Amino acid sequence: MPAFLRHPLAAFTLRRIGYSLIVLLGVMVVVFLMLQLVPGDPVRIALGTRYTEEAYNALRAASGLDRPPVERFFSYIGNALTGDLGVSFRSGQPVTVMLLDRLPASLSLGITAVVVALLIAIPAGTWAAMREGRVTDAIVRVTSQFGVSIPDFWLGVLLILVFSANLGLLPSSGYVSLADDPLGWVRSVILPAATAALVAAAILTRYVRAAVLDVVSTGHVRTARSKGLAAPVVLRRHVLRNATLPILTITGIQMATIMSGLIVVEAVFAWPGLGRLVLDAVNGRDYPVIQGAILFIAGLFLLINFLVDLLSALVDPRIRVG
Structure with missing residues (x-):
């Protein structure tokens, strides 16, 4: 060997x-x-x-x-x-070609949604865990539970009504390629990415909080605190470093879940990705x-x-x- x-x-x-x-x-x-x-x-x-x-x-x-x-x-x-x-x-087209044509749209949406979810979940989950039992912890837990309960399609329609129909700030549907028009892509991806990200962020926040709590209760973190290390130092050196593995695991699961569950989001926002292709194929047998x-x-x-x-x-x- x-x-x-x-x-x-x-x-x-x-x-x-x-x-x-x-x-x-x-x-x-x-x-x-x-x-x-x-x-x-x-x-x-x-x-x-x-x-x-x-x-x-x-x-x-x-x-x-x-x-x-x-x-x-x-x-x-x-x-x-x-x-x-x-x-x-x-259509008579090769299926592989059709899938590869739709892949960039789905990947751009899925990756953006995961990044946004992490930017919300890691600070919120860590903040709640470091203040366990306080009002801020209760607010984060209740908010995340509410987020988990929201259906994707309902949240998508709500965002369209608020930011597109009423305020006119963002397009309600459509897709612009990132390579062709970066600014247009940003405008088109905000609402569908937010729809996918907010539900994922609610789930990730609960897991981040649990992972940080597990690390905070260990002996080496209590020892670091007893030595008088500042809270930010303890958080950075001892807590987040050791909580990285479970957070990484659940992030990967959530990304795979988002990528495989974009059918609803892509249908609501007429996003031409894999999910929309599957929906059209089901309707067309x-x-x-x-x-x-x-x-x-x-x-x-x-x-x-x-x-x-x-x-x-x-x-x-x-x-x-x-």
Whole structure:
């Protein structure tokens, strides 16, 4: 075995890659079976009023549905591993191309939402934990509980009514590419990112507070305080440093959750991302796009979790041998 593979971090990375590939293969199997379990003929359903015998036969041949199930299964797995996710029933475009076209919009929205959520959650959760039992702690806990209870679509509509319809400060829908017009992108992303971020911030605040409280109750923090160290020094050197790992873990989970749950937000704000593509595909019975999008989003989820695991192993070496 090469020497670098014996390094704990390299072995840990290979194990996580192996786990991710196994999960991804399982997702491929489930996604393939989806089309087999659809009641009726998916091609006929997808064509709807556009049905003709010629169009039906051509679409079945293009999608491979004219072949035996076992042959289709292995063909689907092989094609998916090479990046070929089939062809859209409705547009005739390759599904992979459609997903990659929509990915930048979703990534820009998801990353912005996570950054905003962290900018809210880390100060609020830390502030509440350092003042446990006080009025400020109660305010943060009640506010975060209220935020967790708010549906995304209701919050999005409320923000549109306030900042777009009434105040006219921000656009209510649409997307501007960051590369083409940075200022236009900022204006277009504020409301959808706030909608996704505020709910995520409420969840993250509770986890940050719990993580900081766990660290504050440890002996080394009490010792640091007894030595007369200033509160900001104790917070920076002893509390936040040791609370980084659980905060990092829940941040990765929330980012994956936001990326996989943008359907509602993108529908409310007419944001042309993966979520909107999935919604349009469901309405249009475009099963190859639905299959490809689910597999693609699952891959993003696994990638985010892998990166979080890798960062966690870098922060805490004990994880590498776990």
